[in-house]
Amino acid sequence: MRLLNRSAGRLTRGRRGPLAGLVVLLLGLLMTGGLYSAFAPSQQAAADQATADDELVAQGRELFLVGCAFCHGKNGEGIETSDGQQLGPVLVGVGAAAVDFQVGTGRMPLAAPGQQGPSKKQAYSDEEREALAAYVASLGPGPAIPSEQDWSLDGLTDEEQEEAVVRGGQIFLTNCTACHNFAGSGGAMPEGGYAPNVRETEEQYVYEALLTGPGQMPSFSDGNLSQTEKRDVIAYLNSVDESPDYGGLTLGSLGPVVDGAVTWVVGIGVLVGFAVWIAAHTTRTDRKKKGEVTT
Amino acid sequence: MSTTETNGAGQSSVASQVASTNGAKASSAKKGSPVGKAANWADERLGLAGAAKKNLRKVFPDHWSFMLGEIALWSFVVLLITGVFLTLWYRPSMAEVTYTGAYEPMRGLHVSEAFASTVDLSFDVRGGLLMRQMHHWAAMLFIAAMLVHMMRVYFTGAYRKPRELNWVIGVLLLVMGTLEGFTGYSLPDDMLSGTGIRAADGFVKSIPVIGTYASFFLFDGEFPGSAVISRLYTVHVLLLPGLILGLIAAHMLLLVYHKHTQWPGPGRTEQNVVGYPMLPVYAAKAGGFFFIVFGVTALLGGLFTLNPIWAYGPYDPSKVTAGSQPDWYMGWPDGALRIFPGPPLEYSFFGVTLSLNVFIPIILLPTIAILILLALPFVEAWITKDKREHHLLERPRDAPGRTATMVALMTFYGLMWMAGGNDIIAITFDLSINQITYFLRVAVIVGPILAFIITRRWCISLQRKDKEDLLHGYETGIIMRSAQGGFSERHEPLPVGKAYAIAQRDPDRPVELERATDENGVPSPTTRSARLRHRLSAYLHGGGVDTPTRAELEKAHAHAAHEHELEGSGDDRALTARGENTPH
Known part of the structure; x- marks a missing residue:
């Protein structure tokens, strides 16, 4: 205890000295600077990041010039043909989400010109897709690629999740089924176009499609359908996907046309088959029991 | 025996x-x-x-095609049984309730009582979904079987005197069945049935002058109102089933009274019926067939989803789904509506809209179709001037004009039916819905005409083949080689039953034109209609092949017998003679 008092006394001896204030100030500055330099990103790191982004954009531009510029123009400005048709739409301001959707689902690059680009196997690697998205995003501000937390239901109670599904169902039936059908099986659009089947579509692409409105689909921007509402639609689609087929085989969930085909092919087919069978097998009225004597 | x-x-x-x-x-x-x-x-x-x-002891002739009407009868019995089950839980009310049942993605929604009770019936009542699906499948089969049965009756000429009125009853049953199906389709009050009622409202409103009044009467005000479900329910479970039951009873009584028709064959005449007695043979066959129809319906109900109302959700006029179609039997008027040209046929004057683009395909066309069906037996009787009773059936090929008429009607129906599913066809086969529409607009007119011509020629060709087989025997596929090295195919006479079926028919003869003036030069008062009849008859009933006469048949048989004899002899001279005589 005595020893402790003595050392404390020594330490505090000069605290009222003339240089004490200066020393404290220096110490404070030193600590602030030290902490800043320890925690703040270094000039070098920031520069590195900027260089990486530039490199990504540059890499994306290289890919763009090879694979996309023919229709979309060298700077994504879009190309109109001489007869006023659009060869490729303007890409300024469509954002990274549009590129991620179009390239990720294989719709772009087109294999052939047509009414609509069908989804197919992705032509680029994931890194190349990222580079293309970065390049197109650099052309003008647009929606960024959404992340899983945008549509995840994590953190909600069971009750809230159930409510989200119910709400999502109503949004889906109001906004989506007119083209995509009540079960998301897809439907016909004019001139050979079609609203694709969305039952197997990955959550990220559903979200991006809503966000960017590819092709003839209207865009459901955040002001139109908020992030929570988009999340609910995805939750509804997932719940439908997970629920069993209560009524038996769904036959593609395409509505009454398929049911009519089943009626005629399976129903009438089988019953007429039975009618033929019944008419072909008639009772033998002269069959005798064993041991019966005919007089 | x-x-x-x-x-x-x-x-x-x-x-x-x-x-x-x-x-x-x-x-x-x-x-x-x-x-x-x-x-x-x-x-x-x-x-x-x-x-x-x-x-x-009533005797019925045996043929598979005579059991098609039974499919309809037994599906109707299945409809009655399953329908009674459904009425125990279904509540025909449009009152708004909060759904609190077992289907989670809909819990808490405000829905109509009719919809809520149908979902409860599907998820909370034991066996309810199976019963619902069986009821619906049985309805689809009921109308399909009626149509198939009608085709059989038509193609075999079974609607001729004395059975014209039973044909009329059958057509009425088809109409009642269709209406019954439509009212049933509307009852669950899900998105699809609501869309159907909405469409029906539009159809009613398209009727000139009375349309809007009729719609307001039907819905007790503007669509959707709060009365239509309970009204449709009364029609569906009371009015129409009563009428259908009555008509079925009349249909069956007339069947018993007229006795069943039969195919021509040995021992079968216009005066008798050859077959098996009701008890035990037909009671067992028909009774057994009921269980088969019930079983097939149960399998369909258990294996295939039909009208998943939980996926459609409750009806709300702001919602609609791609692939909104009526059930198959309303498909052809729907198709007509889909391909019918729109803008040039919608007029507006003095603030009144006249939607002929809706009225013609969906109201006028089905009405005309029903009238044509009703008139068919009478028109044929008028053209042929045939006042005899007919209890022996005709094979379709033996009446080329009749067969071709129905095939043309069927082609029209089928193409319209296709148009009703144009969107599903477009996405399934990667086609453009516009191109399908343009194609069908032409095809529904050209198709039936082509079908008529082709069928008529086809029937006449088959008649020729029949006569050939009858006179010269059928080709056995056995190749005979004569001593001279010539080859010929051996022909055998047709089995007796088959020969009867071909020979025992009335030749299809066109009606002769009456003289336009009598011997005093006075014009006949019926000339114009007689001329029309003559012209129709000449085209519909002319060009066919006459059945061989007795003399021709006997000659052919004698010739065949002679040929066999020669084949057996092995005599060189005889074989030469055979070679000379062979008619081919």
């Missing part, structure tokens, strides 16, 4: 108190069996033995 005499007595009679004798011993009263006793008890009180004796 060579049953013993002792057996015979016990077998043939319903009453058990019958003396049995084998002819050698004196007869003795047999002790009655319990069944016989019960029958006797009932007969003493109800006096039904006379009618039963007659009807239980």
Whole structure:
């Protein structure tokens, strides 16, 4: 205890000295600077990041010039043909989400010109897709690629999740089924176009499609359908996907046309088959029991 | 039929108190069996033995195509059974309730009571979904079977005198069945059925002058109102089933009264019916067929989803789904509506809209179709001037004009039907819905005409082939080589039954034109209609092949017999003779 008092006394001896204030100030500055330099990103790191982004954009531009510029123009400005048709739409301001959707689902690059680009196997690697998205995003501000937390239901109670599904169902039936059908099986659009089947579509692409409105689909921007509402639609689609087929085989969930085909092919087919069978097998009225004597 | 005499007595009679004798011993009263006793008890009180004796022995001819109407009858029985089950839980009310049932993605929604009770029926009532789906599948089969049955009756000429009125009853049943199906489709009040009612509202409103009044009467105000579901329910479970039951009873009574038609064959004439008796053969066949129809319906109901109302969700005028179609039997008017040209046929004057683009395909066209069906037997009787009774059927090929007429109508129906599913066809086969529409607009007019011409020619060709087979035998596929090295195919005479079917028919003869003026030069008053009849008859009933005469047949048979004899002889000279005589 005595020893402790003595050392404390020594330490505090000069605290009222003339240089004490200066020393404290220096110490404070030193600590602030030290902490800043320890925690703040270094000039070098920031520069590195900027260089990486530039490199990504540059890499994306290289890919763009090879694979996309023919229709979309060298700077994504879009190309109109001489007869006023659009060869490729303007890409300024469509954002990274549009590129991620179009390239990720294989719709772009087109294999052939047509009414609509069908989804197919992705032509680029994931890194190349990222580079293309970065390049197109650099052309003008647009929606960024959404992340899983945008549509995840994590953190909600069971009750809230159930409510989200119910709400999502109503949004889906109001906004989506007119083209995509009540079960998301897809439907016909004019001139050979079609609203694709969305039952197997990955959550990220559903979200991006809503966000960017590819092709003839209207865009459901955040002001139109908020992030929570988009999340609910995805939750509804997932719940439908997970629920069993209560009524038996769904036959593609395409509505009454398929049911009519089943009626005629399976129903009438089988019953007429039975009618033929019944008419072909008639009772033998002269069959005798064993041991019966005919007089 | 060579049953013993002792057996015979016990077998043939319903009453058990019958003396049995084998002819050698004196007869003795047999002790009655319990069944016989019960029958006797009932007969003493109800006096039904006379009618039963007659009807239980009623003979029906055997052919698979005579059982098609039974499919419709038995599906109707399935509809009655499953329908009664559904009424125990279904509530025909449009009152708003909060859904609190077992189907989670809809819990808490405000829905109509009709919809909520149908979802409850599907998820909370044991076996309810199976019953719902069976009811719906049975309805689809009911109308399909009626249509197939009608085709059989038409193509075989079974609607001719004296059965014209039964044909009319059949057409009315088809119309009632369709309306019954439509009202049932509307009851669950899900998105699809609501869309259907919405469309029906538009159809009613398209009727000139009375349209809007009729719509307001139907919905008790502007669509959707709060009355239509309960009204449709009354029509669906009371009015239409009552009418259908009555018409079915009349249909069956007339069937018994007229006796069943039969195919031509050995021993079959216009005056008799050859077949098996009601009891035990037909009772077993028809009764067994009921269980088959029930079983197939149950399998369909258990295996295939039909109208998943939980996926459609409750009806709300702001919602609609791609692939909104009516059930198949309303598909062809829907198709007509889909391909019918729009803008040039919608007029507006003095603030009144006249939607002929809706009225013609969906109201006028089906009405005309029903009238054509009703008129078919009478028109044919008028053209042919045939006043005889017909109990022997005709094969479709033996009446080329008749067959071609129905094939043309079927082609029209089928193409319209296709148009009703144009969007599903477009996405399934990667086609453009616009191109399908343009194609069908032409095809519904050209198709039936082509179908008529092709079918008529086809039938006449088949008649030629029949006559050829009858006169020269059928090709056996056995190649004979003569001693000279020539090859010929051996022909065998047709089996007797088949030969009868071909030879025993009326040749299809066009009606001769009456003289336009009588011997005094006075013009006949019926000339114009007679000329029309003559022209129609010449085209519909002309060009066919006459059945061979007795002399022709006998000559051909003698020739065939001679040929066989020669083939057997192995005589060189005879074979040469055969080679000369071979008609091909």
